[in-house]
Amino acid sequence: MEQRRGRRRRSTSPSKRLGASRTRSPARDGSRSAPPDYGHTGSSSESGSSTGRSKSPDRPWKGPGMGPGMVRMYLKGRPIAMIAPQEAGQVDLSRESKPPREQLQLDYGYRGRDCRANLYQLASGEVVYFIAAIVVIYDPKRHTQRHYLGHNDDIKCISVHPDRVLVASGQVGGHDRSEELPCYERFDPYYKNADESNWYKPHIRIWDSRTLHTLQVIGAGKLRLGVCAVSFSVADGGTKVAVVDESGSGHMLRMWDWKSNTMLGEAKATTEPLHLAAFNPVDSRQLVTAGKFHLAFWHLRKDGVLTKKNGIFDDLKAKFVHCIAFTHTGDVITGDSKGNILVWKKDTNRISHSIIGAHKGGVLALHTLRGGLVMVSGGSDKKVVLWDGALQAPLKVSQIPAGLGGVRSICAWDQGKHAAENVVFVGTLGNGICRGEIGREFKSVLEGHMEELWGLAAHPFAPMFVTCDYSKQVVLWNAMKREPMWRKSIKYAAQSADIYPTGRIIAVGTTSGRWCVLDAMTSDVIYERRDGVEQLDCLVYSPNGRLLAVGSHDNFIYIYAVYDDGRDYKKIGRLEGHSSFVTHLDWSSDSRFLQSTSGDYELLYWDVITLRHVGHVSAMTDVNWHTYTCVFGYNVFGMWPEGADGTDVNACAASRDRTLLASSDDFGKVNLFKFPCCTHKSAGHIYPGHSSHVTCVRFLYDDSYLLSTGGADSAVFQWRVVGKNGRPRPTKTVTETTRREPPSGGPVPGGVRAGRPGGTEQAMHTAAILGAGRYRLYGGKPRERRRPADVYSYLIVLSDAGGETGTPALETPEGWCHRHLFRGDQWDGVHVPGVPAAAGGGG
Incomplete structure (x- = not known):
């Protein structure tokens, strides 16, 4: 987990790694905050560090213990003491909890990390693609989405049946967590009959795009690491499915009769990376595969044997074959990393025609229009080119919008016989989708992030939010229109973000120890500052807007006075006492106190007026917290699952009306609980969708939506908060x-x-x-x-x-x-x- 976050723990002695206090004399401490008072016991200390901790670092998660007004739980042998607020009354861990009446419905997914051939049009006119573990069905006319939620981990490939209704999608292996099966059954009834020993393993799901019902699951328990390519046959009406499976020794090609779930044949394809597999539309027994130093023409014999002919490139061999298309006669067209387009006659493995230098930097996408009579190509040069039927000369050329990267995939948008010809959707390397008529201007339709993102903050009183990622991008989103208001590239990889109470200023922390302030209207950078060289994992404005707290990977919390409505800052001190990097910060409603958590499972309190650690935490029982993002504390400890190792929960957030608590975990799940969440193993709802660790969750200002961000999938999901009847939750x-x-x-x-x-x-x-x-x-x-x-x-x-x-x-x-x-x-x-x-x- 630490490696994925990019967090580097400081080199410390074993005692300090366990959270032991630093030794510093009061005289040398000066105006700095005093180290935590680890000498107190019972209710007088709430540190995650203690001189009386277990000496076994491998001690598993232990259920919460109880003291006078205090709850204590253990993570990896470290005791975390959590004081109950005054309004909690008598602490009772034996009472049962119920999940909240409210639930989440995925409303919108912004584009995340992409794959090749990930864009198709359905018979309904909708466009289908995938993000993380979700297949998105996008309606371009209404700018709305539907979602297929049957997958339990990262989707790698997709194919559409010749009827343009059925869809096949393949995934990698997921987590063996049988306790999550009921949550998948809610979204896909097919899981009710799932094999408990294989349900999470790599497989292909074939489903109906109209009803979102799963019709068949292929390969669970038979595939090795993950499905990297899938294709429906065309000439026979789509009875076969070809699957390329990654394994430790190479890639296996398998062919199934998908209705009967019968394997028709298999063969080892290559030891090099393989990206694509596609049936020839005029021959249901001929298949083409492509990848690194690889192009092969396959034929399925009647006895089930797959025979192969490797493509002969002569002097035109490229490192990668990126894309495949077919003419109306069954000739094969390929695009490669040298920028060449090559044509291969049907039933041969030799080049019959070539376009040298069709795109600068590589041909990344090919698509045929009008039944294979004309072809469209796209490349890393950001150009979309329409070619004549003989592939002799380009007819029209368009440039996709700046900032979206090169072309990744292309699909035609068939709007009926009266619609304009040559209108296509283009998926880009920048994880966006744009639309346009070739030869004219293209416009962006959907956008997203390109790299891992941890920074997320909701606007204080409007349906907007900001995200930032490791590709140095900061994006302000309009949650109602479901589109970015602006996108800004800063100098360093971004790690954290917050919005000033007036909504006019956005602060962004980076992985280099620098932080900057942006004007929310213009996106201009109006202030920059540096605190050390470690990444800034969190930064939060005080509710009154007069202070900014910055939590660093160097174990310190830096406090700044804020002037000129967030446009100027003066450092007034730092809070010193954590034995590991600071992960989360919360201000009290009166802007006087802070609570913070660290990578060493500590929960500390601070008086910002004196810039000192609060050792006697019994004084904190009547403090009202403005936010609840710290993952430890009496009001949130019930969200921790049995057997957690301390890094399983990445973030949490309480709703503004203090009735709901959302958390994000290391298994691609968003969880929803009642707030306060203060019973052992509190009951809640589990929502899959992200394919990797979910880095952050936040509610919009009116609690109408929950936002979540993904790590490796680079996705941003917008969840609607609904009542038990599925209707939107009334907002106050x-x-x-x-x-x-x-x-x-x-x-x-x-x-x-x-x-x-x-x-x-x-x-x-x-x-x-x-x-x-x-x-x-x-x-x-x-x-x-x-x-x-x-x-x-x-x-x-x-x-x-x-x-x-x-x-x-x-x-x-x-x-x-x-x-x-x-x-x-x-x-x-x-x-x-x-x-x-x-x-x-x-x-």
Whole structure:
């Protein structure tokens, strides 16, 4: 786990690795925070370190013990003492817990790490692709998604049946955790009859894209490491499925009759990496495989023997064959890493025609249109090219949008006989999808991250959130429109993020010890600072916006005073006492105290006024915490599973209304519990979807959605919080006011239109942070003007034409005010303190 996070633990003595306190005289300590008081016992110490700890580092997780107002549990022999808050009353670990009535529904998945040939169109007009362990069915017209949730680990390949309804998807082996089987049964009833010894092993699932029901599972218990390629036959109506399986000694090619689950033949394909397998559309017994230094033409004999002919390249051999396509006559077309397109006559293994240098840097995708009469190619040069039927010259060329990387996969978008020809979807190396007509401008449809991401923060009062990753990308997302508002590339790999209480400023911590501050409207970097050379695993603004706490991999917490609405900072000290890297931070609601956890399973408290560790934690029982992201504590310890090793839970977050607790684990799962979660092995709901460790979870400002980020899969998932009946959970009206000095005036931002209340321009079709200025908002009923309200800074998220929920917010001379809108594009009686009531359409 540590290796995946990129976290490097400092070289320390064995006693320090176990969390023993440092030895420092009070005289030398000066203004620094004092080391934790490990001499106290019982309720007077809540450190994860103790002089009386077990000496066995391999001691398994032990259920919580109990003391006066305290609960203690052990992780790897380390005792973690957790004090109960005053309102908890008598501590009783024997009572049973029930899962929450609320549940999660996956609403949207932003693109994650990709694979080749991962984009197809279905008969419904929807586009299918996969992210992590989820197959996404995307409706381009409505910008909505459906999801197939039958897989239990990373999906590596996908193929669509000739009827364009059935889908085959293959995965790697998952985790042998039988306790998770019931959660998969909820999403896929096929698991009710699953073989308990093989259900998690590599396999192929064949399912109906209309009903999302699984029809067949192939290869569970027979495949070795994972499925890297799958293909339906075409000429015989799709009765066969070809599967390429990774094993320790190479790659095996197997062919199945999928309806009867009967293997028809198998053969060893190659010892080199293999990426693709595709049936010839005019011959159901001919198959082509491609990969590193590999191109082979296979034939299935009637006796079940697979025979092979290797492609003869002569002097055109390339390191990789990246893609395969077929003409209407069955000729094979390949694209390679040299940028060449080669044509191979059917039933031969020799080149009949070549296009040298078709793309600079490599041909990565091929797709035929109009029944194989014309071909489209895409390359790492970010170009999409339409070729004539003879493959002699390009007919049209388009460039995909900047920032999305090269072309990864291509599929046609068939919109019917009256639609424009040559319209295609393009999957990119930057994990995006764009759409356009070849020869014209392409527009981005879906975007995502390219590398592992840990940074996630929700906007304090609007349906927005920010993510950041190891590819140095920071993205501000609009959760209602399900798209990025902006994307910014910074200098260093990003590790953590938080949003200032006014929503105008975003702070980002990096893996190099540097952190920077971005303007939330323009994405400009307006401040930079460095604290050591270790990565900054967490940074959090205080609720009053006057302080910033930065948790570092060097074991320290740095405290900064915040000036000029988050645009300037002054270091006022550091908190010293953790024996390992700081993982999570929470502020108290009054901005005076911090609680923090570390990689050595410590839970410490800090007084930020004195910059010292709070040794007598009994004084903390009446502290109200603004957030609950620390993975240890009385209100969250019930989320830890039996046998946990301390790294199994990566993050947690409590809902704003303090009724739900979400956690993310090392097994690709998001978990939902009641809050407080303070009973031994609390009951909850388990949600699969991520294919690797889930790095972070956060609720949106109104608890309507839960956000989760993946590590190795680079995915961002947006989960809708629903009631027991599956309907969206009712959200409470939010009305909060924060007193502050009005900002200086400025020009009205470009693109802001003034519309009359109830007029045709009332829906702005946008969700954007507008800059400081003096705007006029007319209240009252349509056509009835009242006294205008002076608005210094105007953050607005209005509904789109479809009536999506939005959130307006105003900043007046008297302070901030914002209110949740339930449906429609009318303002719902927003009250601005000190200003006459304002209501009406978006203007």
